[in-house]
Amino acid sequence: MTGSADERRGGMASPASHPLLAALRTAIGQEFVLAGGDLPAFELDWRQRCRGKALAVARPADTAQVAEIMRICARHGVGVVPQGGNTGLVGGSVPDDSGSEILLSTLRMSKIRQVDTANLTLTAEAGCVLQSVQDAAMRHGLLFPLSLGAEGSCTIGGNLATNAGGTQVLRYGNARELCLGLEVVTAGGEIWSGLTGLRKDNTGYDLRDLFIGSEGTLGIITAATLKLFPQPAAVTTAMAGCGSLDAAVRLLELARIRTGPALTGFEAMNAASLALVAKHFPQLRQPLPAMPWIVLVELSDVEGEAHARDALEALLGEAIEGGLAADAAVAENLAQAHHMWHLRESITLAQAQEGFHIKHDVALPASRLTAFCADADALLARAFPQARVVNFGHLGDGNLHYNVQAPAGGDSAEWVRRHEEDVTGAVYDTVAAHGGSISAEHGIGAIKRARLARHKHPLEIALMRSLKQALDPGNLLNPGRLLPPPI
Ligand code: FAD
Numbered sequence: 001m002t003g004s005a006d007e008r009r010g011g012m013a014s015p016a017s018h019p020l021l022a023a024l025r026t027a028i029g030q031e032f033v034l035a036g037g038d039l040p041a042f043e044l045d046w047r048q049r050c051r052g053k054a055l056a057v058a059r060p061a062d063t064a065q066v067a068e069i070m071r072i073c074a075r076h077g078v079g080v081v082p083q084g085g086n087t088g089l090v091g092g093s094v095p096d097d098s099g100s101e102i103l104l105s106t107l108r109m110s111k112i113r114q115v116d117t118a119n120l121t122l123t124a125e126a127g128c129v130l131q132s133v134q135d136a137a138m139r140h141g142l143l144f145p146l147s148l149g150a151e152g153s154c155t156i157g158g159n160l161a162t163n164a165g166g167t168q169v170l171r172y173g174n175a176r177e178l179c180l181g182l183e184v185v186t187a188g189g190e191i192w193s194g195l196t197g198l199r200k201d202n203t204g205y206d207l208r209d210l211f212i213g214s215e216g217t218l219g220i221i222t223a224a225t226l227k228l229f230p231q232p233a234a235v236t237t238a239m240a241g242c243g244s245l246d247a248a249v250r251l252l253e254l255a256r257i258r259t260g261p262a263l264t265g266f267e268a269m270n271a272a273s274l275a276l277v278a279k280h281f282p283q284l285r286q287p288l289p290a291m292p293w294i295v296l297v298e299l300s301d302v303e304g305e306a307h308a309r310d311a312l313e314a315l316l317g318e319a320i321e322g323g324l325a326a327d328a329a330v331a332e333n334l335a336q337a338h339h340m341w342h343l344r345e346s347i348t349l350a351q352a353q354e355g356f357h358i359k360h361d362v363a364l365p366a367s368r369l370t371a372f373c374a375d376a377d378a379l380l381a382r383a384f385p386q387a388r389v390v391n392f393g394h395l396g397d398g399n400l401h402y403n404v405q406a407p408a409g410g411d412s413a414e415w416v417r418r419h420e421e422d423v424t425g426a427v428y429d430t431v432a433a434h435g436g437s438i439s440a441e442h443g444i445g446a447i448k449r450a451r452l453a454r455h456k457h458p459l460e461i462a463l464m465r466s467l468k469q470a471l472d473p474g475n476l477l478n479p480g481r482l483l484p485p486p487i
Pocket residue numbers: 046081082083084085086087088089092093106126147148149150153154155156157158159160161162163164165166167215216217219220221222348349441442445478481
């Protein structure tokens with residue numbers, strides 16, 4: 001048992017002379033164990049909200065080296081924080097501030113090991129950037145549909161460790177649904193090879209699904225076998241302006257009924273989201289005039305361009321006639337479609353440029369979304385009348401990024417520091433009242449773990465702790481993340 005970070009620090013040698021570093025250098029090569037001035041780039045999260053201090057960064061080349069690192073860290077009782085692209089939004093991929101954890105960066109493990117076109121699978125190492133997996137599938141005329149704003153830098157290992165969602169979930173599922181097999185290094189440094197590529201395998205507990213979404217707390221994912229799909233013959237995209245969230249939700253229902261499995265994207269953005277994009281990226285033309293809500297609809301069609309366009313135009317025509325949408329614009333070509341997606345994916349950056357804000361990544365049944373937002377909006381308007389609700393997300397999955405931006409013009413960092421506890425408490429209590437989840441896709445990481453205890457049944461937490469104890473008895477893997485602090 002490693003004990004707390006403080007206990008570990010108590011008996012530790014100074015970082016540079018720590019005997020662990022010598023062992024790591026022998027195992028994976030001097031230049032691949034970084035320390036001192038090389039560390040800060042790895043120690044800060046994407047949101048610049050969590051900065052820790054690592055003992056060192058280890059950059060293994062392959063699975064055998066990951067296993068060796070784990071064996072060495074187990075011998076020294078030192079915690080290991082896996083890091084892929086470091087795009088996580090909940091502070092799970094950076095060290096704590098004890099200076100006693102090893103950061104294990106997977107970025108050198110970036111090979112595509114195999115594409116099996118007959119089985120429609122691709123096997124990639126954990127450090128493969130998502131976009132390179134998409135590109136490899138495309139080179140074989142196939143599709144890997146996981147898609148998110150960070151796809152140019154997040155890794156497949158990080159995607160699976162967080163069970164990432166993104167913009168195609170309503171048709172293809174989360175990262176979990178896209179994974180057929182895993183290779184994992186355990187806390188004790190053993191290698192589990194589960195890269196079967198099987199679509200059916202009822203031979204006991206599903207270890208793959210246990211590791212997916214475990215945020216690096218149960219094992220280190222070193223490779224994955226992923227599902228591929230045929231490329232659709234055509235993809236069409238449109239934006240529609242809705243007078244209310246209720247109208248947007250009813251448009252989603254209509255789209256589901258009319259277009260069935262062709263519906264591959266249904267995103268929603270409130271007026272405040274797109275106003276921030278207009279402010280920070282004025283060069284990005286917005287195809288529609290401002291409306292309380294704008295939805296982005298995407299259809300993927302097996303029959304071809306004309307068929308897809310007809311279906312989308314028919315849907316939008318019916319929506320306008322039925323009063324669900326006031327206005328719509330269908331992309332005329334690929335460039336216009338990319339532009340619409342670019343607008344949607346620029347909200348996160350626009351929020352970051354505007355200043356500090358409080359993120360909430362919540363999931364609700366589609367039937368409760370409107371009531372949830374009405375209640376949460378009213379609560380916040382009463383308590384924090386100057387705050388701005390920047391609400392957008394994957395409406396097709398019932399997943400809203402119900403973010404609260406600090407009032408314009410002030411010290412946003414200070415405002416967030418003073419009010420985060422109360423704002424998030426109010427939002428999460430409202431989520432709970434409507435039967436929702438406090439994390440739809442980003443995970444729990446370091447910053448939501450204290451909240452988990454309040455919003456998950458005690459038995460679920462107890463079972464999760466038992467699993468952690470069974471798989472990582474020394475509490476070496478991403479300690480202090482995901483599981484709530486002990487009471
Ligand atoms: P990291 O940030 O490096 O790590 C994330 C977590 O996984 C950490 O707990 C880390 O310890 C663990 N981990 C990383 N690699 C491994 C491994 N090999 N084995 C075990 N554990 C590991 N998320 C969504 O779900 N949907 C979105 O639409 C979305 N959009 C985003 C847009 C932007 C602009 C940004 C910055 C982030 C977005 N995210 C989104 C969040 C983030 O990109 C995803 O969670 C992504 O999957 C993280 O991948 P990563 O490689 O960056 O992981």
